[in-house]
Amino acid sequence: MARRSRNRGEAERGRFLNRGKHKPTLLKERWRFLVEGKVQGVGFRQGCCRRAMDLGLSGWVRNLPDGRVEVQAEGTPMALSDLRLWCERGPTDAQVSLVRPSQMPITGADWFEIRN
Structure with a gap:
């Protein structure tokens, strides 16, 4: 009975180990923030949109009929934490x-916008 060689060729070895070929994917989350207080008519949506884009987040912000502002943002946990601090x-x-936070399923959106 023939024995396999312990020294495999480079092509065969590369089939099992993929070192350095794949970047680790960053963990993404999506959060919804309901912001209460005097938050309409003060530039909250514009400021939130600017801050979210600076942090590399995607999602949207809008005014609600009851006077609150709703923010849905997706990105890394650190960036989402920074946005929540800004919202506070x-x-x-x-x-x-x-600020009432709740976690949501991610959507894969790649821009941030102001919604009416």
């Missing part, structure tokens, strides 16, 4: 009283 302060004229 808001722009200069805003008076944020509460």
